[in-house]
Amino acid sequence: MGWRQTTSALSKEEQAALLDELLQSGLLLEEDRLLYSMLMPDRVKRMQEVLDLRTNHITILTEGVDDPHNQSAVLRSADAFGVQTLHVVEGRAKFKPNSIIAKSADRWVDVVEHPSIEDAIDRLKADGYQVLATALSEKAVPLENLDVSKPTVLLFGNEHHGVSERALAKADGNYLIPMQGYVQSLNISVAAAISLYDVTTRARHVVTDGYGLKVEEKQRILKNWMVKSLPKRSLGVYKQKGLTAFARETGKTE
Template structure:
């Protein structure tokens, strides 16, 4: 089925608000409900992608809570915590680890307007000692009740929306695609618009065809490929 103009405009609208400099790293967060809720929150605020370190041999699953958000927010796997943290720091992220410690700051006192990665741990144990030692800053969400912490997916949503709020106040929240590099924006727009054609292009090791302003393919493709649209 051809891509409808209103669908193309919707895809562009979402990409216009995506932020490549806001992400989360999940250490041993395994429950499908929590993973699904976290990716849904990432999608809601405009985070481009998420990262995870999982236990060996665990198959990752999502449930209906995700509402399909795993299609729009890729979850990148890393073999271990140190590798994941090194990867994010090499990309310029400042890492904020959630744990109760003597040096931890109230999350509302932190500045999330720069490249920010929130690092959250497993549902029962929180972050490992290794992860805590590698954080740039420790933070916590104040509790007024009997429990000391929020569910990991709720904590993630709280932090992500605070980062978005700060960026909106500072006039740094993207609205016209400035949260992505131009080539990254165009690549994602094509892959979101024509995922099957994009897959074929990658298999053929050829560049993606250009798109018109209305989202139409500007190149004649083999009939078998066009049928995938």
């Protein structure tokens, strides 16, 4: 069985144009051309298309979300709405998403773990983010009124206790999702999906510069995605022995 198992839908001219575009734009480094050659061009083109819609202008911070189903659903929503990074402060349970629920979103979204909620908020604020927590309070702003022109972190708390008092004290503000029923709360996975849809949709129209990822970020992520997309056999060789052995054992050269 060959390393490529299907035929590319792209013509040779389209494949050459794609490679040239990736190299010229800086998304693909010369040193990674061999890695690129191990994948279907169609696959890499799809990665490029997704990266063009990715953002870190909006990001998520979860505090003590213990249920793997909820962890997975939040990851899936992040991927669906183009949010590249999920920040996590673990609670009683380790952050271990359910791959079936996540639908492989854990492969495409960067997860950054923090030792404490204070550390997470301090670091994100130092990076220029405003931190907005989900909480029912007199000062809570309706979701649709949030200022999304600024880099924004949406903070979600534990399934049962919500965002902690420590987190609320350090957050820049809090918001709520207006509801018309008797129940005034939503499961975290639902709240995250609704919130992300609203803020990413509005931010794409409001932020004219800086909504998308920088070239350096895209470059790092593209390489990471390409490695994760390698067949198991070639991935093992690549990780254990490096690119030279990878080329020798797969018979691939530039």
